[in-house]
Amino acid sequence: MLKYSAVAAMSDIAAATRRIPLVGILGWQDVRQRYRRSALGPFWLTISMGVMIATIGIVFGSLFNSPMKEFLPFLASGIILWGFISTVINEGCVSFIASDAIIKQLPIPLFVHVLRMTWRNAIILGHNLLILPIVFIAVGKPIHPIIFVSVMGFALMLANLLWVALILGVACARFRDLAQMVGSILQVVFYLTPIMWLPHNLPAKVSIYLLDLNPAYHLLEIVRAPLLGHAPSAMNWTMAGAFAVIGWTAALFFYGYFRRRIAYWL
Amino acid sequence: MALIEFENATVEFAIYNATGRSLKKQLFQIATGGQIGSDERGRVVVRALENLTFSLHDGDRVGLLGHNGAGKSTLLRMLSGVYEPSSGRARIQGKVGSLIDISLGIDHEATGRENIYTRGALLGISRSNMKKHIDEIIEFSELGGFIDMPLRTYSTGMHLRLVFAVSTILRPEILLMDEWLSVGDEGFKHRAEARLAGMVEATRILVLASHSRELIMKTCNRVIWLEHGKIRMMGDPRTVTDAYFGAAPSELHAA
Numbered sequence: 060m061l062k063y064s065a066v067a068a069m070s071d072i073a074a075a076t077r078r079i080p081l082v083g084i085l086g087w088q089d090v091r092q093r094y095r096r097s098a099l100g101p102f103w104l105t106i107s108m109g110v111m112i113a114t115i116g117i118v119f120g121s122l123f124n125s126p127m128k129e130f131l132p133f134l135a136s137g138i139i140l141w142g143f144i145s146t147v148i149n150e151g152c153v154s155f156i157a158s159d160a161i162i163k164q165l166p167i168p169l170f171v172h173v174l175r176m177t178w179r180n181a182i183i184l185g186h187n188l189l190i191l192p193i194v195f196i197a198v199g200k201p202i203h204p205i206i207f208v209s210v211m212g213f214a215l216m217l218a219n220l221l222w223v224a225l226i227l228g229v230a231c232a233r234f235r236d237l238a239q240m241v242g243s244i245l246q247v248v249f250y251l252t253p254i255m256w257l258p259h260n261l262p263a264k265v266s267i268y269l270l271d272l273n274p275a276y277h278l279l280e281i282v283r284a285p286l287l288g289h290a291p292s293a294m295n296w297t298m299a300g301a302f303a304v305i306g307w308t309a310a311l312f313f314y315g316y317f318r319r320r321i322a323y324w325l
Numbered sequence: 326m327a328l329i330e331f332e333n334a335t336v337e338f339a340i341y342n343a344t345g346r347s348l349k350k351q352l353f354q355i356a357t358g359g360q361i362g363s364d365e366r367g368r369v370v371v372r373a374l375e376n377l378t379f380s381l382h383d384g385d386r387v388g389l390l391g392h393n394g395a396g397k398s399t400l401l402r403m404l405s406g407v408y409e410p411s412s413g414r415a416r417i418q419g420k421v422g423s424l425i426d427i428s429l430g431i432d433h434e435a436t437g438r439e440n441i442y443t444r445g446a447l448l449g450i451s452r453s454n455m456k457k458h459i460d461e462i463i464e465f466s467e468l469g470g471f472i473d474m475p476l477r478t479y480s481t482g483m484h485l486r487l488v489f490a491v492s493t494i495l496r497p498e499i500l501l502m503d504e505w506l507s508v509g510d511e512g513f514k515h516r517a518e519a520r521l522a523g524m525v526e527a528t529r530i531l532v533l534a535s536h537s538r539e540l541i542m543k544t545c546n547r548v549i550w551l552e553h554g555k556i557r558m559m560g561d562p563r564t565v566t567d568a569y570f571g572a573a574p575s576e577l578h579a580a
Contacts (some may be wrong), residue, residue, distance in 0.1 A: 075516070078449070079445075080446055080451065080452060081446040081447065083450075084442065084443050084446045085430075085443070085446075088435065088443060091434070091435070092432060092434060095434045096434070160426075160429060161430065161447070162404065163406070163407055163427050163428065164402075164405075164407065164423070164425065164426050164427070165405070165407070165423070165447060165448075166405055166406035166407050167447070167449075186474055233341075319409040322402075322407050322408050323336075323338055323339075323408065323411070
C-alpha cells in the first residue's frame with residue numbers, strides 16, 4: 060500500500076512536469092493580475108524591499124557596529140532570499156486551497172498548483188534580485204566568480220522548498236488552522252536565523268543551536284554564501300542535501316497516500 | 326474505444342466542521358441532498374453517491390436526471406477524474422472532456438488572445454496546437470479587433486462566444502455536459518448549435534445532466550435517475566422520463 064502511494068505520487072509529479080507550459084502561464088498570470096495597470100508592476104515590491112533593506116541596514120549596521128561594506132550586502136541577500144523562502148512556505152500552505160475551483164473541475168495533476176505557486180514567487184524573486192548589484196556597487200563590494208555556485212545552491216534550496224510546500228499544502232487543505240501556525244513559526248525562524256544579524260556576532264555556545272541545528276540557516280547559506288563571495292561549508296551542503304533526500308522520501312509517501320483525498324477536502 | 330465501468334462506487338465527504346447531527350439536519354435530509362450519516366470514528370459524513378454500479382460503452386448517450394443535490398454534479402466530477410471513489414471502483418477509459426464551467430481560468434484583465442492560450446493550457450492543448458486553431462476561434466467567436474482587448478471590455482455575449490469557441494475545439498472520447506450550452510443571439514445560436522452537435526456527434530460516450538425532458542428525449546438513448554445519491558432507475562429514455570416527470574402529455578391525451 061505504501062509502496063503504491065509513492066508510485067502514485069511520482070506519477071502525479073511526472074504528469075505535472077509535462078504540464079510545465081500551464082505552470083508558466085498561470086504563474087505569470089498571477090504576477091500580472093496583481094500588477095496590471097500599474098506602471099511599475101512587480102517593481103513596486105522591489106522598491107519597497109529596497110527601502111526596507113536600506114533602513115534596516117542603517118539602523119542595525121550602526122547598532123551592531125558592523126562595517127557597511129560587509130553588513131549591507133549580507134542583509135540585502137539574506138532578506139531577499141528569506142522573502143522567497145517564507146512566501147513559498149506560507150503560500151505553499153494554501154496552494155491547493157487557492158486552486159480549489161480548478162481542482163474540483165479539471166483533472167490536472169495536483170503538483171501543478173505547487174509548481175505554479177513556486178514559479179510565481181521565483182518571478183518576484185527575479186525582480187528583487189536587481190537590488191543586489193545596486194547594493195554591491197553602493198558599498199563597493201567586488202563580485203567573486205564563486206557567485207555562480209549560488210545557482211547550484213538555489214537548485215538545492217528549491218528542491219527542499221518544494222517538498223515542504225507539498226506536504227504543507229496537503230496538510231493545510233485538511234487542517235485549515237495549520238497555515239496560521241506555519242506563519243507564526245516562520246516569523247520566529249526569521250529572528251533565529253542570521254539574516255538581520257551576522258553569525259559571528261553570536262557567542263560560540265549559542266551558535267550550535269542557531270546555526271548548526273537550524274535548517275533555515277543551511278538552506279540560506281548555500282545560496283547566500285556564494286553570492287557574497289565565499290563557499291558554503293561542507294556542513295551546509297550535507298545538511299541541505301540530507302534534508303532534500305529525507306524530506307522528499309517522506310513527501311512522496313505522504314502525498315501519494317492523501318493525494319486523492321485533497322479534492323474531497325476542498 | 327471508450328469505456329466507463331462503475332462498481333459500487335461511493336463518494337463520501339467527511340464534514341469536519343459539523344459538530345453533530347441536529348434535528349434540522351435530519352429534516353433537511355429528507356428534502357434534498359445526499360445522505361448524512363456518521364462513519365465508524367463518529368465523524369459526520371455526507372454520502373453524495375452510494376454504490377453506483379453501471380457501465381457505459383461506445384455509442385451511449387446518457388442522460389442524468391435528478392433533483393438538485395441528487396448527486397449529478399458529483400457523478401460528473403467523478404467521471405472527469407476529479408474525485409476518485411472513496412470506496413468501490415470507477416474505471417474510466419478514454420480521454421474525458423467537459424463542457425462544464427467553460428469560463429474557468431478566465432482572466433478579465435488579459436486579452437482575448439491570451440485567454441485562449443490560458444484556457445487551452447488548462448484543457449491540455451499545447452500552444453503550438455492552439456496556434457493552428459486560433460484563427461478559427463477568432464473567426465467563429467466574431468470578435469474581430471476585440472481579440473486583442475482585455476476581457477473586461479467584452480459584453481456578456483462576446484465573453485460567452487469566446488469561451489464557447491475555445492472549449493468546443495476539443496474532440497474528447499467521453500464528453501460531460503451539464504445542460505445544453507446555449508450562447509448568443511439568434512444568428513450565432515444556430516452556428517453554435519451546429520458546432521456543439523458536431524462535437525457531441527464525434528464523441529463516443531456522452532453524459533448529459535439535465536432538467537429538460539425534451540433535451541433528454543432528443544439527445545439520449547439511456548437515462549440514469551439519481552435520488553439521494555443512489556440510482557433510482559436506469560433504462561431507456563421513455564420509461565425513465567415518464568417515471569420521473571410523470572407520463573408525457575401526449576400519452577395522457579391518448580389514454
